[in-house]
Amino acid sequence: MKYKTLIKRLNLKEKDFEDIKESVAKEEEKTTGEIALAVTAESAHYSYWELLASNVFAAIVLIVLLSFSEKIHNLYKVLYWQNEPVWILPAFFVISCFAAIVIAFYLANIPAIDRIIVPKRIQSQCVTHRAFRYFTESGVYDTAEHSGILIFVSYMEHQVRIVADSGINKKISQDMWNLIADEMAENLKNGKTKEAFTIAVEKCGQLLAENFPAHEENPNELSDGLVILEDEEWY
16 A cells, blocks of 8 residues: 555544644653554455455356356357367356456455455564564664553554553553554544544653653654554565
């Protein structure tokens, strides 16, 4: 999914990016904790499942065509004046199945259909893996007090992950972050993208401020803005 397409589907305007960034900066003033935000179109390409579904669809098409094979054969007899080539019927089935695979594979890349094709367990695993990968890539794991968190959204799967560093895990249960993630997912489902981020940031900021209050010197170690991850090969 292209960058502009993802932004459009999330219904994010330029002002929304600014408001989200300001909300992160505001909450980080109260704590030594750091809050990173990221959105990706999908956490994996799921090509295996899309191709598997396409082949199953082609098999169904073949079964249906075989049930009409006599009528198809009679049609070719009429078209070729009963001198049809011996290869014409097998070629018809091969081309039909190939076309079914191509069409089904294209349709399988539509997010709404992809969510049906790919098992929920696989989607959940891929989102978790992608979130942890970006957690390390972005440097959230490397803050001075190990008090960074990542709010990660995967659009295609409609899932949210909040990943906290080791310093936070010693003081705050993961269940607390999961509750915030669930509420955020519900707001995103209702089309309230900016509100979903700002509310989640505010609640995360409150938890961090209680457990990691700001010092006199409180450097900003991570970018405050929402990061849109580019489409890439990730399996």
